[in-house]
Amino acid sequence: MQKTSGSLTPHEEEKGRFVKDQTGAILPTVENFYTFCAQRKLMAIKCRQCKAIIWPPRGICPKCLGTQSDWIELKGKGKLLTFTVIHFPPSQFQAIAPYAVGIVKLEEGPQLPGMIKQVKLSELKIGMELQADFETHIPKEWPRWPRYFFKPAD
């Protein structure tokens, strides 16, 4: 477990551009979530007080309002709760339309929205097993967020 308050391992210091507090702890923020994605890690936080696993990471636990948490890595495996196929997308996604997006309930509990790739649109089904993966492209300008996505589980 990577504490949100505590020191970084050398490995992470080397690869990351994490936003930290004065103690060097990686803050539970959107930017840091995506910096972990650049390392192919899908991360959430676990509240130290109520033990809830919270995603997206944030500074106050929405269940118990606790403010101390630790980063945990999610396995990225889960089931599709609902989905849609977007035929008329915002302009930056026009080249890939139609594409599927859905909400996936991960084994650890969090529900993540995301694109579903590597599946025939006609074969999308509520309850299907999916696995998270990561795009390798990192934009050069803000927002420099490498996307995670879902694909059928092996």
Place this chain on the structure above:
Amino acid sequence: MGGPIASIVSAGISKFGVREGLYTRELFTEAARDAFDQCPNLDPKRDIQALFVGMMSDSYEHQAHVAPLFLDWIGLTPSPAFRTEGACASSSVALRTALFAIASKMYDVVLVGGVEKMTHVSTTGVTEILAMASDFPFEQWQGISFPGIFGMMAVDHMHKYGTTEEQLAKVAVKNHEHGALNPKAHFQKLITVDDVLKSAQVAWPLKLYDCCPRSDGASCLVLTSPEMARKFTDTPVNIIGTGHAQDTLSLFDRENFSSMRVTRIASEQAYKQANVTAKDIDVAELHDCFTIAEIIAYEDLGFCERGKGGILVEEGATHLGGRIPTNTSGGLKAKGHPVGATGAAQACEIYLQLTNQAERRQVSGAEVGLTENVGGSASTGIVHVYKRGD
């Protein structure tokens, strides 16, 4: 029934639709003038103490700080003006804020309204501006549009309750029938279930005719304390219940995608304050940004059992002449959805209905009305209950 919180003594609405060459200040002026013209006893400069106006986005016209602008354009400086933003519920937030102002006795005559100017921007541009009301790093960044969010709600509803694409289409067909009776509506034409089913896919199962259009338009209400109402009109409409709740900004973090918690909570609050139940409602304006949203609203407001919304519209219960006519104005679908104008426009329609001024779309004998307005993926939900003044 509950006592009045405040009274609507006049309502004005601009023509909704493609209003080429007219900007928000001019559309808002059109609605305000309509409200003033209907109320000869009102001297706006002397009587109106504040303006509460809803508008979603500064991006359409490259114009922020609109509260003083609109106030200036209707000649009411130096009165205070408040601008509220709650995505598609922006002017319901304005109305609720104005209720606080009246109930606190800070003011006793105020103007409430909303406006949006959208049609000069491309459909893609509008899709992107509207998407700003969803979560940028996790929804927009994943390519999830607003039709996509409501598409996911629809898929969940169909999966759980067997709701069909034909039932969704019937909401659009009904609202176009009603819109054809409203001269201020964006669309005046009838459509068939087949037209809806054969229209272009937007976010499956939602097709083009399941989606409300982008529209230009404005709406305005003159709201007074109950004690002051008779000074301006013999036929006020009283607001007797108000409710408001928020949910997560994003859809993904919720327990249920086929019900809107904000509508359930806001309607419970409003019914309780008004001392009414769903059975007492004679006419309602609902937030049909997408057809599925009206079906879910039926259930969350208690107009039918959970999961039976598709059947309710299929049976004709929500059609003019039915048990509980909804969206007699044409709704967002046919009247149009100039986002910021919608909440106050819903109240305008209920005012017309309860004062027997709705002409060809009049619900005969309507005494109690309701509006339900949601913002974003139902992250904001506001419900008001209205009663004809005795």
